[in-house]
Amino acid sequence: MKRTTQLFACLSLMAVGLGTAQAEYALNLMKGVTKVSNDIYDLHMLILWICVFIGIAVFGVMFYSIYFHRKSRGHKAAQFHESTKVEIIWTIIPTVILIGMAIPATKTMLELDDTVEADMSIKVTGWQWKWEYEYLDDDIHFFSTLDEASNKARQLGSGIDPATVPHYLLNVDKPLVIPTRKKIRFLFTAADVLHSWWVPDLGWKKDTIPGFINEAWTSVEKPGTYRGQCAELCGKDHGFMPIVVIAMDQPDYDKWVQEQKVAAEAESSAAGREWSKDELISKGETVYANNCASCHMADGEGMPGTFPALAGSPVVTGELDNEVQLVLNGKGMMPAFGQMLNAVDFASVITYTRNALGNNVGDALQPSAVQSALANSQDDDEDDEG
Amino acid sequence: MSAVIAGHDEQHGHGPEKGILRWIVTTNHKDIGTLYLVTALAMFFVGGAMALVIRAELFEPGLQFVEPQFFNSMVTMHALVMVFGAVMPAFVGLANWMIPVMIGAPDMALPRMNNMSFWMLIAGLLMISSTLFMEGGAPAAGWTFYPPLVLQTGNALPFAVFAVHLLGISSIMGAINIIATIFNMRAPGMTLMKMPLFVWTWMITAFLLIAIMPVFAGAVTMLLTDRFFDTSFFDAAGGGDPVLYQHIFWFFGHPEVYVMILPTFGIASTIIPTFARKPLFGYTSMVYATASIAFLSFIVWSHHMFTVGMPVAGELYFMYATMLIAIPTGVKVFNWTATMWKGSMTFEAPMLFCIAFVVLFTMGGFTGLMMAIAPADFQYHDTYFIVAHFHYTLVPASIFILMAATYYWLPKWTGNMYDERLAKLHFWLSAVSVNILFFPQHFLGLAGMPRRIPDYAVQFADWNMISSIGAFIFGFSQLLFLYIVIKTIRGGTGEKVTAEVWEDARKHSLEWTLPSPLPYHTFSTPPTKIPTEHLGGH
Incomplete structure (x- = not known):
C-alpha cells in the first residue's frame, strides 16, 4: 500500500515535469567500470x-x-x-x-x-541453473549459485518480502573474484542449454553455448562488487542464476587465491575421514536445497510430466549403486552431478535422499567410497573437451 | 457512375448459404475475411489474457501467482498466439475483404483454397492451444524455440511443431492466393503502379511469406528429428551446432516481423490521405521503400544474434546492413508527414490511430536503430529494452493500424456508422495506456533487467508496477473496442452511411464507389474508371 502511494506520488511528480530524484527509478544505461x-x-x-x-x-x-x-x-x-x-x-x-x-x-x-595478450583466463560454464568458474592459471574451480536467502524468498507464496532480502536475486553463495587492472580473458561454454553471461558494469554479455567456446575480455578499473544475471532463457529457473563479480586489488586477490588453495586441501582431507549418517543427512539437506530442489522440489515431489518425484522413487529406494550411477552420469535432462559435486557433497546428498523426503532406506554412503568414481568422472569430462 | 455499379451484382441470386453452413463452406472473400477477422479478434483477447498473467506476476517482486515454468509457457504462448493467431490472420482478413474490391475483382483468384487456408489456420491454432493442457505444459522455451532448451519440452513439442506446419501451410496458401489475385484479377486499367498501397504492401508481404514459411517449417522439423529420431542438427555432441538453428530461425524471423509491419504501412498510407484530403506524398517512393525494406529484411537476420559469438567481420556486416533499414523506413515516415503537411485534416478515430502509429512506430524505429549498433547491443540484447522496442513496433503500430482499419472500413462493410465518441475514448485510453505500459520498459532494460524472467531484483520494482498498471488499463480498454464493433454490426448509431462514408473517399480507392454495406458479390463486371487520386491524378 505504501509502495502504491509512493508510486502515485512519483507519477504526479513526473507529470509536472519535475522528474524524480529517487535512485530506484533508474532511467539510463550504467556507465560501468571498464x-x-x-x-x-x-x-x-x-x-x-x-x-x-x-x-x-x-x-x-x-x-x-x-x-x-x-x-x-x-x-x-x-x-x-x-x-x-x-x-x-x-x-x-x-x-x-x-x-x-x-x-x-x-x-x-x-x-x-580484441581478446589477445590477456593476463589471465577464466573459463565460465553455464549450467541449469548455476555458473561454474575455472581459473585456468591457478587451478581454482567452483560453482556459483543463487544465495540461500533469495532462494527461500523467491519460492511461490514464500511469504517473505523480497525487500527484506539483501541483494534479492542478485546474490550468490560464491562470487567470482578477479584482480583489478588486469586484462582477463573469459572463455564461455555451457553444459546443457544456452545461457548468457551478463554483468552490465562490464559493458557486455556473451552467450554460452554447449559444445562451443566463446571469448570476451574485461579489465576493471576500480575494486568493487558488480552484479548481473543470465540473459538467455534457459528454462524455469532462468531468472534465478545471478552473477556476482568482486574486483580486488592485486594484493587482496593474491590473498584470496591462497585461501582457495587452503580450502581445497581441507576439503580433500574431509573426504578421507569416516562420516556419521546424521552428519551426512544434515549436510545433504543443504546440498539438496542448492542442487536438486529446483527440479525435484523441496519436498521431493518433483513436477509431474517433467521432473520425477524422489519420494518413493524406485531408483532412490532401490539399489544404492543404481542411484549413485544415475546421479554421477546423469540421464536425459538430469545433469551429470559427478562433474559438479565434491565427494562429501555427493555422498551426503545421496544419503539424504535415501533417508529423508519420505524415504527411509536406512543405508549411508561414505565420501571415501565415491572419491575414485568422482575423480574418474571429472577426468572423463576433461578428456571429452580435449 | 454509382448507378452503374449498384445493383448489377444481385441478379444472379447467389446469396450466402443459410445458417451455420454459410460460414463453414463459404468461398466468398468477404465471408472468409470476416472469419479471419473474428478469429484474430478472439485470439487477440486470448493472447492479451496471457500478457496480463505475465504483467500480474511482474506487478511486484517475488512470485505471487504462477510457477516459473508456467510463466515461461505464458511468455512463449503469448508471442505465438499474438503473432500467428492475432496479427497475421487479421491482416489476411483485411486482405480478403479489401484486395478484390480495391483492384476491381469479383473475388479472390482461388476461392476454395481460401476456405481451406482458413480452416487450416483454425486447426493449427487449436493444436497449439491444446498444448496448454498437456503433461509437461505448453512450450516454454520462448516463441523462437531455441534448442537445446526447446528439446526439454514435454509432450507438447511434436504438437507445437505440427501446429507450426499447419500455420505455415495456411499462410503460404493465403499468400499464393493474394499474389494470384493481384497478378490476374486486376480490372482493366488498374496497372500495378495505380494500385492502392495496401495492395502493394500485401503483395510484397505475400512474397516474403512464401519465401520464409518453408524455412521455419524446416527448422522446426529438424528439432523434431533431433528429439525423436536421433539426428544431431543442433547438438554439438553429434557434430551439430545449436547456433545453426538461430541462423535458420532468424532468416525466417526477421522477414516475419516485416510480414506484420508492411501491410501496416499500406493501411496507414491509405488512411492518412483520406483524412488529410490530399494525395499521398511520394506514392512511387513508397512502393520502392517497401520493396527495399522487404529485400533488406533477408540480409540482416544475425542482428538478433550479436552476442552468440560471431566473427567480428560478421558483427560489422550485420550492423551496417541493419542500419541501412533506417533509410527506407525514414523515407516512409517523411512521406506520411509530408502527406499531412498543408492538408485539410480532420481527426476521426482512424486518423487518430494513424497519427499515433506514425509517432510511436518511429519511436520503436529509433530504438531499433540503437540496437543495430552492435557494441551497444551487447548491453541492450535480451533485456526489457528490446521488449519495449518490439512492442512499440507491434502494439501501437500493427495493432493500432488494425484498429484504424476496422474503424475505417467497418462502416463500409456493415453500412452502419460506429460510435465516434466511444471510438475516440477507446483511442485515448489505448494511446495513453500503451505508453504507460511500454515506455518504462526502456528504463528497466537499460537498468539491467533481463527479459523472460518471472521475478526480479527490488530495484526494478517501481517501473514494473507502472508498466503492469498500464497493461491492465490497455487490456481492459480493448473490451470497449469489442463493444463498439459489436454495436456497429448491430446497427451502430442508427445513422446509415453513404457509399463514400468519408468525405471524397471515392477519389482514393474503388471500394468507396460501391454501395454500403458492400453487397455479397461485387465487381461481377469490372469497374470502368480507376481512381488515381492517390497518384495525384483526378
Whole structure:
C-alpha cells in the first residue's frame, strides 16, 4: 500500500515535469567500470541524442501541421504529391548521419573483439541453473549459485518480502573474484542449454553455448562488487542464476587465491575421514536445497510430466549403486552431478535422499567410497573437451 | 457512375448459404475475411489474457501467482498466439475483404483454397492451444524455440511443431492466393503502379511469406528429428551446432516481423490521405521503400544474434546492413508527414490511430536503430529494452493500424456508422495506456533487467508496477473496442452511411464507389474508371 502511494506520488511528480530524484527509478544505461563499458555508454548517448533530435524535428513538423493544417481552422488542402528533389534530400541526409554513427561503433566493436595478450583466463560454464568458474592459471574451480536467502524468498507464496532480502536475486553463495587492472580473458561454454553471461558494469554479455567456446575480455578499473544475471532463457529457473563479480586489488586477490588453495586441501582431507549418517543427512539437506530442489522440489515431489518425484522413487529406494550411477552420469535432462559435486557433497546428498523426503532406506554412503568414481568422472569430462 | 455499379451484382441470386453452413463452406472473400477477422479478434483477447498473467506476476517482486515454468509457457504462448493467431490472420482478413474490391475483382483468384487456408489456420491454432493442457505444459522455451532448451519440452513439442506446419501451410496458401489475385484479377486499367498501397504492401508481404514459411517449417522439423529420431542438427555432441538453428530461425524471423509491419504501412498510407484530403506524398517512393525494406529484411537476420559469438567481420556486416533499414523506413515516415503537411485534416478515430502509429512506430524505429549498433547491443540484447522496442513496433503500430482499419472500413462493410465518441475514448485510453505500459520498459532494460524472467531484483520494482498498471488499463480498454464493433454490426448509431462514408473517399480507392454495406458479390463486371487520386491524378 505504501509502495502504491509512493508510486502515485512519483507519477504526479513526473507529470509536472519535475522528474524524480529517487535512485530506484533508474532511467539510463550504467556507465560501468571498464573502458569498453564507458565507450559503449558514449555510443549509446550519441545515438540516443541523434534520435531525440530527429524525433523533435519530425514530430515538430507533424504537430505543427496537425495544429495549423486542420479543416476546423478552415485550411484548404494543397494538392502537391511528389518531389524527387525532396525524396533525394531525405535519403541522403540519413545516410550521412548513419555513416557518422557507424565509425565510432566500428571502433568499439574492434576493441571488444580484441581478446589477445590477456593476463589471465577464466573459463565460465553455464549450467541449469548455476555458473561454474575455472581459473585456468591457478587451478581454482567452483560453482556459483543463487544465495540461500533469495532462494527461500523467491519460492511461490514464500511469504517473505523480497525487500527484506539483501541483494534479492542478485546474490550468490560464491562470487567470482578477479584482480583489478588486469586484462582477463573469459572463455564461455555451457553444459546443457544456452545461457548468457551478463554483468552490465562490464559493458557486455556473451552467450554460452554447449559444445562451443566463446571469448570476451574485461579489465576493471576500480575494486568493487558488480552484479548481473543470465540473459538467455534457459528454462524455469532462468531468472534465478545471478552473477556476482568482486574486483580486488592485486594484493587482496593474491590473498584470496591462497585461501582457495587452503580450502581445497581441507576439503580433500574431509573426504578421507569416516562420516556419521546424521552428519551426512544434515549436510545433504543443504546440498539438496542448492542442487536438486529446483527440479525435484523441496519436498521431493518433483513436477509431474517433467521432473520425477524422489519420494518413493524406485531408483532412490532401490539399489544404492543404481542411484549413485544415475546421479554421477546423469540421464536425459538430469545433469551429470559427478562433474559438479565434491565427494562429501555427493555422498551426503545421496544419503539424504535415501533417508529423508519420505524415504527411509536406512543405508549411508561414505565420501571415501565415491572419491575414485568422482575423480574418474571429472577426468572423463576433461578428456571429452580435449 | 454509382448507378452503374449498384445493383448489377444481385441478379444472379447467389446469396450466402443459410445458417451455420454459410460460414463453414463459404468461398466468398468477404465471408472468409470476416472469419479471419473474428478469429484474430478472439485470439487477440486470448493472447492479451496471457500478457496480463505475465504483467500480474511482474506487478511486484517475488512470485505471487504462477510457477516459473508456467510463466515461461505464458511468455512463449503469448508471442505465438499474438503473432500467428492475432496479427497475421487479421491482416489476411483485411486482405480478403479489401484486395478484390480495391483492384476491381469479383473475388479472390482461388476461392476454395481460401476456405481451406482458413480452416487450416483454425486447426493449427487449436493444436497449439491444446498444448496448454498437456503433461509437461505448453512450450516454454520462448516463441523462437531455441534448442537445446526447446528439446526439454514435454509432450507438447511434436504438437507445437505440427501446429507450426499447419500455420505455415495456411499462410503460404493465403499468400499464393493474394499474389494470384493481384497478378490476374486486376480490372482493366488498374496497372500495378495505380494500385492502392495496401495492395502493394500485401503483395510484397505475400512474397516474403512464401519465401520464409518453408524455412521455419524446416527448422522446426529438424528439432523434431533431433528429439525423436536421433539426428544431431543442433547438438554439438553429434557434430551439430545449436547456433545453426538461430541462423535458420532468424532468416525466417526477421522477414516475419516485416510480414506484420508492411501491410501496416499500406493501411496507414491509405488512411492518412483520406483524412488529410490530399494525395499521398511520394506514392512511387513508397512502393520502392517497401520493396527495399522487404529485400533488406533477408540480409540482416544475425542482428538478433550479436552476442552468440560471431566473427567480428560478421558483427560489422550485420550492423551496417541493419542500419541501412533506417533509410527506407525514414523515407516512409517523411512521406506520411509530408502527406499531412498543408492538408485539410480532420481527426476521426482512424486518423487518430494513424497519427499515433506514425509517432510511436518511429519511436520503436529509433530504438531499433540503437540496437543495430552492435557494441551497444551487447548491453541492450535480451533485456526489457528490446521488449519495449518490439512492442512499440507491434502494439501501437500493427495493432493500432488494425484498429484504424476496422474503424475505417467497418462502416463500409456493415453500412452502419460506429460510435465516434466511444471510438475516440477507446483511442485515448489505448494511446495513453500503451505508453504507460511500454515506455518504462526502456528504463528497466537499460537498468539491467533481463527479459523472460518471472521475478526480479527490488530495484526494478517501481517501473514494473507502472508498466503492469498500464497493461491492465490497455487490456481492459480493448473490451470497449469489442463493444463498439459489436454495436456497429448491430446497427451502430442508427445513422446509415453513404457509399463514400468519408468525405471524397471515392477519389482514393474503388471500394468507396460501391454501395454500403458492400453487397455479397461485387465487381461481377469490372469497374470502368480507376481512381488515381492517390497518384495525384483526378
